Amino acid sequence: MGRADERRARQRGARRAKPKRGGSGRLFTWKKLLGALVLVGALGVGTFIVLYLLVDVPEGNAEASEQSNVYTYADGSLIARDGTVNREIVDISRVPKEIQRAFVAAENKTFYQDNGVDLRGTTRALLSTLRGDKQGGSTITQQYVKNYYLSQEQTVTRKAKELIIALKVDQQKSKDEILAGYLNTSYFGRGAYGVQAAAQAYYGTDVEDLTVEQGAYLAALLQAPSSYDWAVASEGTRKTVLERWNYVLDNMVEMKWLDGGERQGMKFDEPGAPKPNPGLDGQAGYLIQAAEAELAAAGVDEQLLAARGWNIKLNIDKKKQQQLEKAVEQTLLDELDPEKRKVDGHVQPGAVSVDPATGKVLAMYGGRDFVKHYINNATRQDYQPASTFKPIILAAALDTGAETQDGAPILPTTVYDGTSERPVEGSDTPFAPPNEDDVDYGPVSVQKAMNSSVNSVFAQMAVDVGLERTKQSAIELGLDAEAGGFDVKPAMSLGVMGASPLDMAAVYATLDNHGEKVTPRIIASAERDGQEVELPDPIGDQVVERETADTVTSVLQGVVNDGTASGIRSERLNFAGKTGTSDDNKSAWFAGYTPELVTTVGLFGEAEGGKQVTLSGAGGGGRVNGGGYPAEIWSAYHDRVLGDGTAAEFDLVVDDRLAETPPPSRSPDASDEPDPTTSAPSAPPDTTTPPPPTTSSPPPATSSPPPPDTSSPAVTLPVPEGEPDRPGRDGERTRGTG
Template sequence: MGRAEARRAQRGSARRAKPKQKKSRIRRLFTWKKILGTFFGVCLVGMAGFIGLYLYVDVPSADEANAQARAQGNIFKYADGTVMARDGVNRENVPLSRVPREVQHAFVAAENKTFYTDSGVDLKGTLRGIAKTLMGEGKQGGSTITQQYVKNYYLSQEQTVSRKLQEIVISLKADDKLTKDEILAGYLNTSYYGRGAWGIQAAAQAYYGVDVEKLTVSQGAYLASLLQAPSQYDWATATEAGRKRVKERWAYTLNNMVEMDWLSKQDRAKQSFRVPQDPKPLPGLSGQTGYFVEAAKDELLAKGIDEKKFEAGGWTITLGIEKNKQRDLEKAVKRRLTDSLNPKLRKVDQDAQLGAASVDPKTGRVVAMYGGTGYTKHWVNNALRSDYQPASTFKPLILASAMENEAKTQDNVRITPNTIYDGRNRRPVVGGTIPFAPPNEDEREYGKISVQTAMNNSVNSVFAQMGEDVGLDNVKKTAVSLGMNGSKIDVKPAMTLGTMGASPLQMAGAYATLDNHGRKVTPSLVVKAEHGIEGEMTLPDPIGDRVLSRQTADTVTSVLAGVVNDGTASGAVKNTAYKAVGKTGTSDDNKSAWFVGYTPKLVTAVGMFGENSKADGKIPQGAQVTLKGTGGGGRVNGGGYPARVWADYTAAALGSDIGADFDLETDLGAGVPPPPSPTPTTPPSPTPSPSQSPSGTPSQTPSGTPSQTPTPTGPPTPTGPPTSTPTGTFPPDGGTTDGSDGDPDNKPNRGGREPVSGLE
């Protein structure tokens, strides 16, 4: 055999001689083929899982979004546009159109330069974040603006792999479903900026005190820089290192804007860091503010706003409250009431509550309101509460109903301010089915008096009979048309004394309708309600249709001038520099006292209420109690504290604007000058008796008495029979002869079986 064959034979024998080696167990398990196959298998499973997740997970609807991301605050403003209060989450969503374009670019430059061109996901950064999450290294960055918006709006803030995978899928789908502007707007509105501010509008106010449209490039760059670490980068609280870092990030943001051609180099050179303002506490609900906010909410709900939509926030509510008039009202209450009280000395002073509402009769706007000592101290709004009797402030509504319905007395005589009634104390009402004979104040006898004098003196017996003459159902109908709550009016004879419940705001509305010549005024606290996204809510006009003829309304106004000039309110309101009319009222057991009055430009109702301040074992807290003894005096009358508060406030609120006069279309009532006396060259006409009206109506007689032509009489005096003109004559202090304003004591109802309350 050749040498070649020999060599092959030697090698073969050598191989046969070499012992056979076994493969290790590890090498058998992890061959390169198995590793490669496993890798591809995992990739396939991962891809299949991701595809399944992509198909399964969809972009949630707005209703399914994170409640925290959707929650907004509601902003309440005064009539002049200044902020009164913020309620709820400090966020006000705004459309992107309100954000200056350069400010939009500042946020993109700071957070995601490729935002306008990417697919919504930074895959490399996201995978890095997942890896670090798995290694327990906590929160990691790397998200696009789209991913941050998805996390804020749709998902929780937890750092888990499953949540991160959801974020990727929803971000991809959101980028396909939504426009870039929609995503950017959502991002700006859902981000947290520190100082309790959610969203860019709240942040603009919190850091620079401006609305978002007023932000500059420099300010926008700072707000964009804040998002990385709001608590560390807040200039007011940041350390020196924090301030340095935020200024570096501010500069980085502007430089990126130059790089992206969103800011010229020249404009970049002009930018200087704008130090934000110091933090300010959000306007709260203390004092009168809480009353305003709650009342505005209730009013909007009553006008049809969806409660859930309102509570979700985002509303800017402008009220008609004028800051100067509100200040005047609060000062008047302090000067004319609270400065006179000593709660430590007198328990009754602790029980005294006051509510007031002031309305512009031409617009229906509530321009001032006093709800009580403060929302956080006394939760019930005294201006809106309707659990106390308005008492004799209801009497003008009876006269209005009489004139509007062309009612006649029991003797078939038309009812006017000059009609003569029998004013005897406890005179039984004629014509009714329920016996009723109310006492006059202090059991006073009046005899035959005109309606005008009866209004001046608040004579109960006259208006009890007038209510029956008109028809109690008609009286109720008129009261409801003027804005009173019909469910609180029980159609019984005692209603003529104001025994129903009513609030100062309701009474202000009723009298504002009189002031507005019979066109319905529904007092409105809210002037405008706007939502950041949905726009402005349509609100009903506070001025409605005519509910009284002008002659009726103007005649009642004219009659009420007698109450101020010669009647129960003259002590507080007479001889003012402005024209004013009104009516007092004091209820059963002196539990409430009222004055509702108006000028040609302002209507204000003031109610004072006795409310037990502390439970004492016998009377529960909050129960109605007497006001008698308040301020160290005796009975609290409508012509006392309420009329004084009214007069003080009205003088301040009107200021120098006091020249207006009532434009009345009537020839009846105390507000109309008497006709001129005949001249010597003209034979005098026969002087009509007081029983005749100026329009020449038939002889008017006391209701329910034999026909006669009486001589009107006023309150009796100690020296002899009473005599007076139809408007009455009263002591210099404006009260009645015993210093009261027409409030009878709560004495037994001897003339009838129905209990009597609301007696003046």
């Protein structure tokens, strides 16, 4: 062997002996990784093929089969069975082409081109289901399959079946048949199943007569039928509805189904007043409506709820419910005569009664009759709570340690200037609210200002606390942040936002519960097919200090002892409360509570078409004040349900420095209140100088505030849209004495 051959042999040997870079190189090569992916993909495809062969299109399950939802009182006795299915099947030929396209534009723009499924959307939905969340992503075909062939449960198995059946249905049926099935099986709210029932429920017309604007609303509605119902939606939700409506129309333009110029001229067509299902007359329909709203808020799918088969027990105490109904009927309705006085037909009462220790809604009055007036007056948020908002301002002041403009702490003994139309100080927005009947109270303590509901004092106090902080406190105590008119302006102090009796019951129950948040709950339990809905705890965190809540309660006892609610003062009950009467007398309120029960009563002036009108003249009297019918209803109800036992005492923890002792009980004296039939007096009803603070208390805001400059022109408040120019005249006296 030559040298060259030996050298080549050594090189070959070296190459053979060269160590490997690592053991993983052989185990995880790109070829093996690719092979594994191919294998997994093949297994997936194989599994899908097997499932495709094994899963057949089932017979249409009759979610069409008629079931009922059973609603019972707390004691198990029956309230109602809700089982009437409002549906009329229509052929696709009856649905105008532009209405069909509105639904396609809203739910599935590729409907006419796809094979019945959206793999990307379905994958997202499957992953979401595995995480325990709810996620959309279904095509119209898949939604039809879910509605007609399967169930509403969100499981991986059901999703997989939905995918396969949708593919087969797309092969077996035309797009028109699938779209017709979808339109006839979908739930639109208001008890309406299918597009024909929806057209009647929302616009009082047949489907073939719907306009594009109306069809776009019905298409938008399917995303959240109850929440998007224009008649009961909050201001914030209405904005969302309009965004969804615009989205549908814009998609139609994008798909060349609607002319862009025609679309620009379109305006939203508000749906008409709801027409409830028969058989839910009296208070039953209101209770069911409130319960369904609570379930929806707890995350129960509306389609699942509408599928029937539920057993729902309410917290409603049957005896208390009956007594609340009697109190409204005998105290108010029996005195009204719509044939004699037109205004009597405009009076809409609503009330809620809550156990502050448990949060249970024990009684609810929604209106005269659910089949005659669909809107629940106990839960509606479109009327102002007026001066029932004032205790919230005081609670915010006490809880934050707020000070007056002069740097003095705000306490019940603090003295403010109660001059009517006094411009507030420290606000970027001018505001000079008049007191009731333009009464000038002069130097007045916070306690007396609450007793007499002095607007000028609480307008200044809200500014002293800070308007943002005042709103935050209101929300923490129980008001809805999305309620209409809840703007951060000084006018907020007069309760110009929207609120319901249920909202105000939450606020006052939280005060009664020593500052622990109470979220009233009407449902005790809800069960279907052995599965019970998990509901949130109605008792929450401490949102204001106990001392704050108890001090407000102490102050509100003064309203009953020597204030605007003194007409219902009782020797048998210990209670606190606040009256409220909105501008132009469109609403009148009393929110009151004993240690064991909180009840709010509201009267609302509503003419035909839902227009807000004055209550003045109802029952043959003058102005309807919170101390009149609302307080009298409250008193009649509480006497019936609590009056036979020993009066419970409030367990209050109040710093001695914070409490101004309420005046001793005395018989109401009409001479102490201005007579509304005469001109406004130039002096306050009670000119007695308020008692000075105790020696241990900090000094009041001012011992003698200077009167406003009467030579200056009155400051006019910019008020929320739709409100009168003079906000917040607060008619707070007992009916018969003003």
